[in-house]
Amino acid sequence: MPVDDSHLGESWALSPDSRRPLPELIEQKLREQIIGGTLKAGDRLPTEPELARKLDVARSSLRTALQRLQLQGIVEVRRGLGWYVRRTDLAAVEEHLEGRLAARQFVQTDLLEVRIALETTAASLAAVRAGDGELDELAKLNRRYQRAPVDDVQEVIESDEEFHSALMRASHNELLEQMYQVLVPGLQDCKRHAHPSREVHIRSANEHEQIIWFLRRHDEVGAKSAMTTHLLGLYNDLTTDDSKARATLNTYVGVSDNPIWNPRR
Structure with a gap:
């Protein structure tokens, strides 16, 4: 199901940490939305152009962040439909190879x-x-x-x-x-x-x-x-x-x- 984020306001604003690469900041923000319950398992994320606009980032950086989350099994892309939240149990992610790689282990x-x-x-x-x-x-x-x-x-x-x-x-x-x-x-x-x-x-x-x-x-x-x-x-x-x-x-x-x-x- 699509996400109704009309009430979120500034919650999509990225951390102002200029020392970290932009895709990492985007990944962190999307994780926060999942941990906070804004995005739930089965939810469809806004389209890439919509997400890029909300986060005020280039789509290339956004796509890198989404790929990071995909490799961890947190989100998935469904052909012709878009990006979806796959799981919200982030504590178990690093048990998998993808999670270990994403965590630089x-x-x-x-x-x-x-x-x-x-x-x-x-x-x-x-x-x-x-x-x-x-x-x-x-x-x-x-x-x-x-x-x-x-x-x-x-x-x-x-x-x-x-x-x-x-x-x-x-x-x-x-x-x-x-x-x-x-x-x-x-x-x-x-x-x-x-x-x-x-x-x-x-x-x-x-x-x-x-x-x-x-x-x-x-x-x-x-x-x-x-x-x-x-x-x-x-x-x-x-x-x-x-x-x-x-x-x-x-x-x-x-x-x-x-x-x-x-x-x-």
Whole structure:
């Protein structure tokens, strides 16, 4: 059932905590509405445009917050109907894998290693399954990432995530894509603390281009290798755990005598 929020007034106002990322503030506000009983299990949330207007935020930030709550099993999206409250027992959320991920209960190294495993597999699949339209969309999204000002951290993160999410969709493996989406909130936190320089930003955009280059040539090995190299950059920058050996290119790609790109294919 839809939510009658005409009486709520300022209750949708976000916390003025400028130190926290906007999606986290939105997530907190929606949690408060659920805990306070304003939103109950089975209730339909206002539409995304309505919620964005009430919260005075961009829809991209709102969608990130909703995805966080979705991964925790608190809300769900019903195709063609909108977002609904799935559960109000928030105390039990962290018992589930999604809740543990959303609560950042795994170390960065583990998170990034799983990300590399999922995305490199997706890149290989996209090389043999993605259509021309999907590849054109990836190129368009990378141009958005290239244009993002380095000092606009939120735009850098969102444009980068749009590119990687589109690549996951291009794998045409729904389960693989859903597994990746579980990692997204934690990955965004990793990127937020990376503070890339202009040189790193340019390098990352160029690596996106290289991945697309291999995808257009339907080269699974080349696409997987290019994606691994790309993701290992962030992994090596952020990994501080010296208690176990770090992953390398060979960990995910392995040694092959075949050329990375065979022009006769």
